[in-house]
Amino acid sequence: MLRRTYASLTLEAGESVVTLARWLGHSSPTxxxxxxxxxxPGVGGKGARAIDGLLGQPAAVVTAA
Incomplete structure (x- = not known):
């Protein structure tokens, strides 16, 4: 349970999946x-905000489904 909690909090904080995979000893990020x-839940939000900024659009709010 501690391992799952650590992994989930780390991802929610924005850590790279590649880095987390190494820390957890997984064979690959997959x-x-x-x-x-x-x-x-916010995956894709950074890219969407970057494109909105380039196009001069107000930033869209990304929500989890």
């Missing part, structure tokens, strides 16, 4: 994503 992707 394994990490298979287990913990649901803890990343």
């Amino acid at each position: 394994v990490t994503l298979d287990y913990y992707a649901h803890f990343m």
Whole structure:
């Protein structure tokens, strides 16, 4: 349980999946994503905000489904 809590909080804080995979000893980031992707509700938000900024649009709010 402690491992899952650590991984979920680390991802929610914005740590790289690649880095977390190394820390957890996973064979690849894909394994990490298979287990913990649901803890990343804001994924894609940075890219959307960057494009909005380039286009002079107000930043869209990204919400979790």
